[in-house]
Amino acid sequence: TLITAPVVAGEYGLGREALPEEVAAWDVDVAPDGTGLPAGSGSVEYGEEVFAEACAYCHGDFAEGVDNWPKLAGGADTLDHEDPLKTVGSYWPYLSTTWDYVNRSMPFGYAQSLEPDDVYAIVAYILYSNDMVDDDFVLSNENFLEVEMPNAGGFIIDDRETAEAHFWNDSPCMENCKDSVEITMRAMVLDVTPDTE
Amino acid sequence: TLITAPVVAGEYGLGREALPEEVAAWDVDVAPDGTGLPAGSGSVEYGEEVFAEACAYCHGDFAEGVDNWPKLAGGADTLDHEDPLKTVGSYWPYLSTTWDYVNRSMPFGYAQSLEPDDVYAIVAYILYSNDMVDDDFVLSNENFLEVEMPNAGGFIIDDRETAEAHFWNDSPCMENCKDSVEITMRAMVLDVTPDTE
Amino acid sequence: KAGIAAGGAAAAGAAQAGEPDPLITEVQDWASYTGDGVDATPYGMPIEYESDVVRRNVEWLTADTISSINFTPIHALDGTITPQGCAFExxxxxxxxxxxxxxxxxxxxxxxxxxxxxxxxxxxxxxxxxxxxxxxxxxxxxxxxxxxxxxxxxxxxxxxxxxxxxxxxxxxxxxxxxxxxxxxxxxxxxxxxxxxxxxxxxxxxxxxxxxxxxxxxxxxxxxxxxxxxxxxxxxxxxxxxxxxxxxxxxxxxxxxxxxxxxxxxxxxxxxxxxxxKWTWEMDAKSVVTSPSPQSPIPHGAGPLVITGLAWSGRGSITGVDVSIDGGKNWQEARLAQPGDDKALTRFYLDINWDGSEMLLQSRAKDSTGYVQPTKAQLRDVRGLNSIYHNNCIQTWWVKESGEAENVEVS
Amino acid sequence: KAGIAAGGAAAAGAAQAGEPDPLITEVQDWASYTGDGVDATPYGMPIEYESDVVRRNVEWLTADTISSINFTPIHALDGTITPQGCAFExxxxxxxxxxxxxxxxxxxxxxxxxxxxxxxxxxxxxxxxxxxxxxxxxxxxxxxxxxxxxxxxxxxxxxxxxxxxxxxxxxxxxxxxxxxxxxxxxxxxxxxxxxxxxxxxxxxxxxxxxxxxxxxxxxxxxxxxxxxxxxxxxxxxxxxxxxxxxxxxxxxxxxxxxxxxxxxxxxxxxxxxxxxKWTWEMDAKSVVTSPSPQSPIPHGAGPLVITGLAWSGRGSITGVDVSIDGGKNWQEARLAQPGDDKALTRFYLDINWDGSEMLLQSRAKDSTGYVQPTKAQLRDVRGLNSIYHNNCIQTWWVKESGEAENVEVS
Ligand code: HEC
Ligand code: HEC
Ligand SMILES: [Ca+2]
Ligand SMILES: [Ca+2]
Ligand SMILES: [Ca+2]
Ligand SMILES: [Ca+2]
Ligand SMILES: [Ca+2]
Ligand SMILES: [Ca+2]
Ligand SMILES: [Co+2]
Ligand SMILES: [Co+2]
CATH class of the missing domain: 3.90.420.10 (Oxidoreductase, molybdopterin-binding domain)
Known part of the structure; x- marks a missing residue:
């Protein structure tokens, strides 16, 4: 489909104009360049307090995770190993994502309840837990973009069409495609499937 | 699709051969030429008794129907009138249908419970209720095909493709198809629609 | 958001003209608390708010409900697939x-x-x-x-x-x-x-x-x-x-x-x-499912989606015409997908309703060249006692209020 | 029928070899008494005997069931439409x-x-x-x-x-x-x-x-x-x-x-x-849904329907190959309907099973010329830590008993 500009805007005249307060209430996502960040700030120290109260129950006192709940810290240099540990510190390319997700989606079960300063503080604490800032660090909308994310350069855009060009194949093999076939692994050995009877 | 004979019967070898007792148990339908009728007989007199016991509760003592339950008698010469009354006597083209339906589907709530002689008797009684036989009539597999059904000649085979050939139309009218349009009938006037709120 | 909805002790309710809508400016429960988990309904049912989209029977039609019929809520459905749960019996x-x-x-x-x-x-x-x-x-x-x-x-x-x-x-x-x-x-x-x-x-x-x-x-x-x-x-x-x-x-x-x-x-x-006898094939037929008596127009003049179903037992639907003036003039409706052999076809006509009353009709055409007849045309051939195979063009009288009624027209 | 089933005081049960089946020779309750009326289920559910055809979750996958997933019982479905009631969440x-x-x-x-x-x-x-x-x-x-x-x-x-x-x-x-x-x-x-x-x-x-x-x-x-x-x-x-x-x-x-x-x-x-990042398109993929571990072959050698689903996020399915020997040899399966853009396609392969074990695989091909890769081919490019977009060829080891197991093959 071509990307063409529409012929007439408001053709149907349906809906009503959104009010500024309404847009402000819902348009709270934060982009990598900081678009969407409200003014505010929070320290690691205060963040530790809030985190202990609202987050540690699931994510651990040091953001190291509890049971099966997500770990938010650790995992540096594990991405090219077996079972990489992907956390804000080891994996996330943009700090905006942490601010945005904590602000909109956490705490789990009581989302969208945090004040901006709390979110700055919590994010500062998560950075601290990941050894990315010192204990006297204060995060704010001013210094937000200065934080360097360790894995910022770790992403490439979908390259399947080139890296996997050989999966496009006009005449896949139909006969005698290999010499022998052996079973190399069995699911029953693991036995992790729920009982369905 | 062409009607062609199959290439190989039993190609899949699935299922098993039906035993004669099994075919006999289920293949009990009766065709217009009498195919399927078991040996047996029953009188109007006996039929009246059985009918009173097993059928009259819904269909009336004289097969004239109770409330909304079907009427099995009456309606002669009503087919070309408003609201024709269609019964075994006024409408049904083959007697086989009555025998077959009573035998397989009635009494409603206790179907497939009648003995052949009972069915012969009941059918004789329904014919009597329709003034088609005398009160001393005895119906049997022997005289079954002799009963003349009043509306036997009343059916034609689907003739829509000829009688309604004008419904096939390459260019139905799209504009100014009639001069005026008036509402000639309204459903709200009748008010027979269930309340759906 | 806490900061934004700060002054938001205002009672929830419909937005006043020009006032911000509290459904937007205040954090709603469903935006904060958790909902049902993935073990809640191993086999799910429609949400409670759709409890009117069900099969219904008409009591006076039959002596009892055992040998009887109920009806698919086609007025409330869209697309072509009928869920088994509300498909007529x-x-x-x-x-x-x-x-x-x-x-x-x-x-x-x-x-x-x-x-x-x-x-x-x-x-x-x-x-x-x-x-x-x-x-x-x-x-x-x-x-x-x-x-x-x-x-x-x-x-x-x-x-x-x-x-x-x-x-x-x-x-x-x-x-x-x-x-x-x-x-x-x-x-x-x-x-x-x-x-x-x-x-x-x-x-x-x-x-x-x-x-x-x-x-x-x-x-x-x-x-x-x-x-x-x-x-x-x-x-x-x-x-x-x-x-x-x-x-x-x-x-x-x-x-x-x-x-x-x-x-x-x-x-x-x-x-x-x-x-x-032996009238087996279902003739080509169509009906406007909305607006219709159970699906009135809930809004006034302006953009209106007229939609319905068409089908033919002889093949596929090739087109559906819609009239808003009781059959004087017809316009070709849009088929959501090309007609599929012996299957329902969904049609749409998007109009800018001027708010005046309409006599809404639809007319199906099939791949054999058959055109759905009017009630009068059908009665001319079949009379009034056919009971079965009534595939006439249906008329809904849509009033200025948006309510609709089943009517017949000249 | 009374006359025919006269001697039929015999207990109901499976037919003996050569003996008439009492399910046929005796009048069953459902052939005599009435069933449910049309007002019984305004919105119906599957019959009780199908209570195993439901969504299931895997407890150890997630910390709780609120942020979690369950799975469509594709092993028990046929055709292509997924009823909403058992569609994964x-x-x-x-x-x-x-x-x-x-x-x-x-x-x-x-x-x-x-x-x-x-x-x-x-x-x-x-x-x-x-x-x-x-x-x-x-x-x-x-x-x-x-x-x-x-x-x-x-x-x-x-x-x-x-x-x-x-x-x-x-x-x-x-x-x-x-x-x-x-x-x-x-x-x-x-x-x-x-x-x-x-x-x-x-x-x-x-x-x-x-x-x-x-x-x-x-x-x-x-x-x-x-x-x-x-x-x-x-x-x-x-x-x-x-x-x-x-x-x-x-x-x-x-x-x-x-x-x-x-x-x-x-x-x-x-x-x-x-x-x-931005790996949005779902690569062409297929799976044999039956036989499979939850849908073993309930009968011995002879006619067997192998069936499954194929799909592609890039277009339509143009063909599916099936192998019963772990990918040595392939035969073209039959598509129930021509592939439909970005929709599931049902495929069938009807074989005369000799009763020996099989390593069952299917391979989807789409309208862009993409061919579903083996696990090895996929791992060669993507390693083991991709988590997402695993569209590899699946292998079911079907044993002589008809039971099947999820395996990998060389
Ligand atoms: C009751 C448990 C619970 C509490 C309390 C909780 N979280 Fe979470 N958190 C979760 C779960 C579950 C997820 C994953 C949600 C998902 O995948 O949909 C998550 C995900 C996250 C993630 C993303 C992890 C990742 O790897 O993608 C971050 C960051 C996070 N939480 C931060 C917080 C912060 C900050 C708080 C407190 C303000 C908090 N959480 C409170 C359960 C909790
Ligand atoms: C409890 C009510 C009930 C009883 C008792 C009953 N019937 Fe019926 N009968 C019905 C109903 C209901 C129908 C229509 C069934 C349908 O349309 O599916 C019917 C239909 C018929 C018809 C076909 C009518 C038509 O116009 O197509 C015949 C013939 C008939 N019954 C005969 C009998 C006989 C004979 C008996 C007794 C042996 C009997 N019925 C007992 C309820 C009853
Ligand atoms: Ca934004
Ligand atoms: Ca591992
Ligand atoms: Ca027969
Ligand atoms: Ca009348
Ligand atoms: Ca509820
Ligand atoms: Ca039951
Ligand atoms: Co017919
Ligand atoms: Co992706």
Whole structure:
């Protein structure tokens, strides 16, 4: 489909104009360049307090995770190993994502309840837990973009069409495609499937 | 699709051969030429008794129907009138249908419970209720095909493709198809629609 | 958001003109607390707010609800697939519970070898899949003498449209062997159900060997009990009564059995008192499902979606015309997808409603060149006593209020 | 029949070899007494005997069931349509109850006029209908490091296929006006849900203006609560996480938002530790649904129906090959219907099973010429840590007993 500009805007005249307060209430996502960040700030120290109260129950006192709940810290240099540990510190390319997700989606079960300063503080604490800032660090909308994310350069855009060009194949093999076939692994050995009877 | 004979019967070898007792148990339908009728007989007199016991509760003592339950008698010469009354006597083209339906589907709530002689008797009684036989009539597999059904000649085979050939139309009218349009009938006037709120 | 909704102790409710809508400016419970988990409904049902989208029956139609019918809520559906849960039911002795283990299918009569299949046997034959509509021949039957029921569900809801999976009847007949039948041209197949109504119908061999299916799944899953679990017949394009449920027997015969359901019922009486029999095909037909009496226009003038369903038992829908002035002028509606053989087609007409009353009609055209007739045209040929096969053009009188009524027009 | 079943005091049960089957020779209750009437189930559910055909979750996968997933019982379904009742669910904060009256949709950002729509407003725009599959990018994700879950429901059940009705996203964007966005080539649309997870995803403008739907019905009826009632996004061919449920906001932006669900999750880590992002399209894929571990062969040697599903996010399925010897030799399966764009295709291979063990595989081919790769081919490029987009060829080891197991082969 071509990307063409529409012929007439408001053709149907349906809906009503959104009010500024309404847009402000819902348009709270934060982009990598900081678009969407409200003014505010929070320290690691205060963040530790809030985190202990609202987050540690699931994510651990040091953001190291509890049971099966997500770990938010650790995992540096594990991405090219077996079972990489992907956390804000080891994996996330943009700090905006942490601010945005904590602000909109956490705490789990009581989302969208945090004040901006709390979110700055919590994010500062998560950075601290990941050894990315010192204990006297204060995060704010001013210094937000200065934080360097360790894995910022770790992403490439979908390259399947080139890296996997050989999966496009006009005449896949139909006969005698290999010499022998052996079973190399069995699911029953693991036995992790729920009982369905 | 062409009607062609199959290439190989039993190609899949699935299922098993039906035993004669099994075919006999289920293949009990009766065709217009009498195919399927078991040996047996029953009188109007006996039929009246059985009918009173097993059928009259819904269909009336004289097969004239109770409330909304079907009427099995009456309606002669009503087919070309408003609201024709269609019964075994006024409408049904083959007697086989009555025998077959009573035998397989009635009494409603206790179907497939009648003995052949009972069915012969009941059918004789329904014919009597329709003034088609005398009160001393005895119906049997022997005289079954002799009963003349009043509306036997009343059916034609689907003739829509000829009688309604004008419904096939390459260019139905799209504009100014009639001069005026008036509402000639309204459903709200009748008010027979269930309340759906 | 805490900061933004700070002053937001205001009571929830509809937005005032010009005032910010509290549904937006205040954090709602569902935006903060958790909802149901993935173990809540292993098999889900519609949400409580849709409890009016259900099958309904019409009490006065039948003596009881056991041999009776209910209606698909087509006025509230869109698209073409009918969910099994609200697809109309017609029983002659109630819906029975028949376990797969207790299921047997017999093929007998003029075959080389009479056979008994278990359910498991049927699953071993090659299968086919296709969406088909199933319409009761009595659909719209209450409307012959005049506009009567006020709602598309009641006038046109004896129809559903599902994707069936099953075995071709031809395959099973061939398995039993048709050599014994000799010349197939004048042969019939008699099919019969396992329920107490013992519904049986005669199908000419040509159709039996064409596209008839012995189906066990509808819309991907097992047939519902009320639609013939575990096995029903699918007779594409032909009247629903032939789609025998709880199918138990298939007999090859040299004559039509002329059972009760093909003589006393499902025959169409003409004005002169003679009756058509063997009227199997469902004529091309359509209906506007919205707006309609149960689906009034909830808004005033301006953009309005007129939508409906069209179908033909003879092939596929090639076009649907819509009139808003009771049939004086017609415009071609948009088909959501190209017409599919013997399946429902959804049509739309997007208009800018001026708020004045409309006499809304739709007219289906099929791949054989058939054009859905008006009520007058149909009555001219068939009279008023046909009961079955009423495929006339339906009129909804849409008033300025947006409410609609089932009417007839000159 | 009374006369025939006269001697029939024999206990019901399985037919003895050579003995008439009492299920046939004796009149069964369901052939004599009445069943349920048409008022019994205004909205019906599957019959009790099918109670195993349900969504299932895997407890150890997630910390709780609120942010979790369950799986469509594809091993027990046929055809292509997935009934809503058993179509898999993925929530990040549970399934919420959101009334149509409380529903608001905002369009903001680089538009000429930011807009708020009610549910009723949406129903006034022109609609479209089409069947699409929705596959979670994590489908088969537990199988990267080795054969793990023993059942097609668990390995491949994060997928469903429904007929959607809704408004084209393009229509809504055009209504708000895209003049303010300037050159559309580098613009994005950010879409966001109303639930507490606030799931948001960035979609490039080209896709947004192509085939994305703002849908309110699935398989003809309202979306189920667990699938986003009253409104969800449908992003044909693209990963399920983008199909935002309880859709509340659409923002035109000049950059991808890089939300948590498009950075922390739904990115695919390669062997060297770098990760692919923006892997939106679901690669062509297929799986044999029966026989399979949860759907063993219940009979011995002889006719056997091998069946499964195939799909591609890039277009339509043009063919499926099936191997019974672990990929040494392949034969072309039969497609039940021609492949449909970004929708499931059902395939069948009818074989005469010799009763010996099989290593069953299927291989999908799509309209772009893509051929579904083996696990080894996929691992060669992607390693073991990709989590998402595992579209490898699946192997079921079918044993002589007819039982099947999830295995890997050389
Ligand atoms: C009751 C448990 C619970 C509490 C309390 C909780 N979380 Fe979470 N958190 C979760 C779950 C569950 C997820 C994953 C949600 C999903 O995948 O949909 C998550 C995900 C996250 C993530 C993303 C992890 C990743 O790798 O993608 C971050 C960051 C996070 N939480 C931060 C917080 C913060 C900050 C708080 C407190 C303000 C908090 N959480 C409170 C359960 C909790
Ligand atoms: C409890 C009520 C009830 C009883 C008792 C009953 N019937 Fe019926 N009968 C019905 C109903 C209901 C129908 C229509 C069934 C349908 O349309 O599926 C019917 C239909 C018929 C018809 C076909 C009518 C037509 O016009 O097509 C015949 C003939 C008939 N019954 C005969 C009998 C006989 C004979 C008996 C007793 C042996 C009997 N019925 C007992 C309720 C009853
Ligand atoms: Ca924004
Ligand atoms: Ca591992
Ligand atoms: Ca017979
Ligand atoms: Ca009348
Ligand atoms: Ca509730
Ligand atoms: Ca029960
Ligand atoms: Co007919
Ligand atoms: Co992806």
């Amino acid at each position: 017609r029983h002659h002795s109630g819906a029975i519970e028949l376990r797969k283990e207790d299921y047997r299918l017999m093929i007998n009569g003029l075959v080389d070898k009479p056979l008994i299949f278990t359910y498991e046997d049927l699953e071993r034959f090659p299968r086919t899949n296709k969406v088909y509509f199933c319409e009761c021949a009595a659909n719209t039957g209450m409307e012959w003498a005049g506009a009567q029921l006020n709602g598309a569900q009641f006038t046109h809801g004896m129809i559903h449209n599902m994707e069936y999976s099953g075995v071709s009847l031809r395959t099973l007949l061939e398995e039993a062997g048709l050599g014994a039948a000799g010349d197939l041209k004048d042969k019939w197949v008699y099919v019969e159900g396992a329920d107490a109504s013992s519904n049986g119908r005669s199908i000419p061999m040509e159709k039996a060997l064409d596209d008839v299916l012995v189906a066990f799944k509808a819309n991907g899953e097992a047939l519902r009990m009320e639609h013939g679990y575990p096995v029903r017949l699918v007779v594409p394009g032909w009247e629903g009564n032939m789609w025998v449920k709880w199918l138990r027997r298939i007999e090859v015969t040299n004559q039509a059995i002329e059972s009760r359901e093909e003589t006393s019922k499902y025959t169409d009486t003409l004005e002169d008192g003679t009756s058509r | 993925r929530h990040h904060s549970g399934a919420i109850e959101l009334r149509k009256e409380d529903y608001r949709l905002m369009i903001n950002g680089l538009v000429d006029k930011p807009l708020i729509f009610t549910y009723e407003d949406l129903e006034r725009f022109p609609r479209t209908n089409k069947v699409y599959f929705c596959e979670c990018a994590a489908n088969t994700g537990m199988e990267w490091a080795g054969a793990q879950l023993n059942g097609a429901q668990f390995t491949h059940g994060m997928i469903h296929n429904m007929e959607y009705s809704g408004v084209s996203l393009r229509t809504l964007l055009e209504e708000a006006g895209l003049g303010a966005a300037g050159d559309l080539k580098d613009k994005w649309v950010y879409v966001e849900g109303a639930d507490a997870s606030s799931n948001g995803r960035s979609i490039p403008m080209e896709k947004a203006l192509d085939d994305v739907l703002v849908a309110f019905k699935a398989n003809g009826e309202a979306l189920r609560m667990e699938h986003g009632y009253p409104v969800r996004l449908v992003v044909p061919g693209w990963e399920g996480n983008m199909w935002v449920k309880w859709l509340r906001r659409i923002e035109v932006t000049n950059q991808a938002i890089e939300s948590r669900e498009e950075t922390s999750k739904y990115t695919d880590t390669l062997e060297d530790g770098t990760s692919r």
